[in-house]
Amino acid sequence: xxxxxxxxxxxxxxxxxxxxxxxxxxxxxxxxxxxxxxxxxxxxxxxxxxxxxxxxxxxxxxxxxxxxxxxxxxxxxxxxxxxxxxxxxxxxxxxxxxxxxxxxxxxxxxxxxxxxxxxxxxxxxxxxxxxxxxxxxxxxxxxxxxxxxxxxxxxxxxxxxxxxxxxxxxxxxxxxxxxxxxxxxxxxxxx
Amino acid sequence: xxxxxxxxxxxxxxxxxxxxxxxxxxxxxxxxxxxxxxxxxxxxxxxxxxxxxxxxxxxxxxxxxxxxxxxxxxxxxxxxxxxxxxxxxxxxxxxxxxxxxxxxxxxxxxxxxxxxxxxxxxxxxxxxxxxxxxxxxxxxxxxxxxxxxxxxxxxxxxxxxxxxxxxxxxxxxxxxxxxxxxxxxxxxxxxxxxxxxxxxxxxxxxxxxxxxxxxxxxxxxxxxxxxxxxxxxxxxxxxxxxxxxxxxxxxxxxxxxxxxxxxxxxxxxxxxxxxxxxxxxxxxxxxxxxxxxxxxxxxxxxxxxxxxxxxxxxxxxxxxxxxxxxxxxxxxxxxxx
Numbered sequence: 001x002x003x004x005x006x007x008x009x010x011x012x013x014x015x016x017x018x019x020x021x022x023x024x025x026x027x028x029x030x031x032x033x034x035x036x037x038x039x040x041x042x043x044x045x046x047x048x049x050x051x052x053x054x055x056x057x058x059x060x061x062x063x064x065x066x067x068x069x070x071x072x073x074x075x076x077x078x079x080x081x082x083x084x085x086x087x088x089x090x091x092x093x094x095x096x097x098x099x100x101x102x103x104x105x106x107x108x109x110x111x112x113x114x115x116x117x118x119x120x121x122x123x124x125x126x127x128x129x130x131x132x133x134x135x136x137x138x139x140x141x142x143x144x145x146x147x148x149x150x151x152x153x154x155x156x157x158x159x160x161x162x163x164x165x166x167x168x169x170x171x172x173x174x175x176x177x178x179x180x181x182x183x184x185x186x187x188x189x190x191x
Numbered sequence: 192x193x194x195x196x197x198x199x200x201x202x203x204x205x206x207x208x209x210x211x212x213x214x215x216x217x218x219x220x221x222x223x224x225x226x227x228x229x230x231x232x233x234x235x236x237x238x239x240x241x242x243x244x245x246x247x248x249x250x251x252x253x254x255x256x257x258x259x260x261x262x263x264x265x266x267x268x269x270x271x272x273x274x275x276x277x278x279x280x281x282x283x284x285x286x287x288x289x290x291x292x293x294x295x296x297x298x299x300x301x302x303x304x305x306x307x308x309x310x311x312x313x314x315x316x317x318x319x320x321x322x323x324x325x326x327x328x329x330x331x332x333x334x335x336x337x338x339x340x341x342x343x344x345x346x347x348x349x350x351x352x353x354x355x356x357x358x359x360x361x362x363x364x365x366x367x368x369x370x371x372x373x374x375x376x377x378x379x380x381x382x383x384x385x386x387x388x389x390x391x392x393x394x395x396x397x398x399x400x401x402x403x404x405x406x407x408x409x410x411x412x413x414x415x416x417x418x419x420x421x422x423x424x425x426x427x428x429x430x431x432x433x434x435x436x437x438x439x440x441x442x443x444x445x446x447x448x449x450x451x452x453x454x455x456x457x458x459x460x461x462x463x464x465x466x467x468x469x470x471x472x473x474x475x476x477x478x479x480x481x482x483x484x485x486x487x488x489x490x491x492x493x494x495x496x497x498x499x500x501x502x503x504x505x506x507x508x509x510x511x512x513x514x515x516x517x518x519x520x521x522x523x524x525x526x527x528x
Contacts, residue, residue, distance in 0.1 A: 022216070029220045034232035042238050047226075055217045062213055063206075102239035123206070130207040149201070150208035175197070182200040 010076040036084045082113045133184040141177035291445035292325045323525040326408035326447035334378035338446035351521040367482040390515040392502035394455035395477040408447030409522035426472040437469040449473040454504025
């Protein structure tokens with residue numbers, strides 16, 4: 001299974017990740033998951049915890065890469081290790097445990113990781129807020145918006161699905177729903 | 192938010208969607224993992240000895256803050272210590288200065304010579320001891336007398352007693368709190384006779400360090416002689432109105448004269464520093480003269496202060512000087528009712 005093709009470099013992996021390449025994602029996942037698994041399971045975690053932490057780590061990486069604000073200072077392996085470790089520490093802190101034993105991986109850059117995790121926390125918050133706002137939106141707005149923005153249905157598909165007279169009608173409806181969502185979202189967001 | 196721009200909310204929606212899709216992908220990828228292989232590979236990572244948060248990262252993150260905090264703590268500690276000590280020093284020094292007036296709690300007279308019982312006064316004094324006592328000395332033949340202000344301050348009555356035991360009532364003519372000098376008058380008491388010429392002179396010029404000096408006073412009911420030398424041109428904590436003298440004095444010596452070798456009064460004994468060997472203080476004669484010049488005409492009541500011109504003790508031996516001077520040095524007894 002290994003070395004069927006020359007191994008992808010860190011840069012190549014990141015580029016693939018940004019472009020939504022499934023290959024890159026799979027390779028990335030497989031390459032560093034064992035490391036995080038070992039870290040978590042030797043520090044009071046189980047495989048499920050390791051899976052959650054690792055996936056959250058990849059979300060952090062993915063969103064930074066998509067925003068174009070990711071800078072690779074050392075090795076990708078180092079970065080993933082650092083983020084995973086931080087995320088796990090945060091979880092452990094909730095159970096009043098504050099120490100994690102390192103596994104044999106290179107030194108980490110605390111500065112970048114802290115900043116990145118701060119951004120991540122902010123994005124997390126927005127995500128939660130959006131989930132909540134969509135929940136309070138009610139139908140048909142919720143499905144309408146999700147169809148358009150998340151499932152990427154075309155205006156035409158939406159018109160048919162919801163039974164609007166024409167596409168313009170649908171657009172107007174979508175706009176109204178969007179404004180309602182906005183009001184809900186930003187009412188919470190600013191507080 | 193009044194703007195009708197949908198951009199912000201649309202971006203938020205899209206990001207939301209992105210994440211949901213990505214997370215779904217992750218779940219799918221995870222399902223495709225060969226967990227056995229993963230576990231095997233995981234085992235190849237050795238577990239380290241060091242613990243995490245107290246390691247390098249801790250110092251890297253908090254190192255600067257800790258360094259600043261530590262420096263601040265050190266600086267604060269040392270300045271506190273410094274301030275406290277200088278406060279303590281000054282406080283201690285204040286406690287160390289003692290005015291040499293004697294407070295008589297219990298009186299025990301082993302011997303009492305009553306040569307002349309002047310209206311039974313001396314007897315009554317022995318039965319009714321003063322509350323504060325010190326020394327003083329005559330400055331004119333007309334009965335002008337000098338002592339420390341702190342002795343007579345707030346007194347209801349002041350009496351003086353000579354070395355022979357003669358007691359006279361004194362009237363306070365003038366006081367100078369700043370210089371701690373009080374001028375009294377003994378003539379009001381009809382029993383007081385103008386004495387023969389005063390043997391000592393007054394020298395207001397600054398005296399030299401090392402000047403051999405002596406004093407007579409009443410730390411006891413009898414006159415006591417003390418001798419020493421001039422230690423410093425200034426007094427307690429640099430006080431310019433006094434000299435520092437190395438001389439044995441005790442409570443009761445306050446108000447006594449400080450004389451130089453020639454028999455000139457160069458100062459008035461006023462206090463000493465506790466916890467310090469041989470450190471006493473005397474108000475300079477210069478300030479005595481200033482105080483005398485400041486007496487108002489009313490207070491003088493027609494009797495000017497005519498100080499003796501020159502000392503007549505210069506050629507005498509010390510013992511002879513003492514014999515003469517002690518006739519003019521009196522004990523001062525102060526009553527406060």
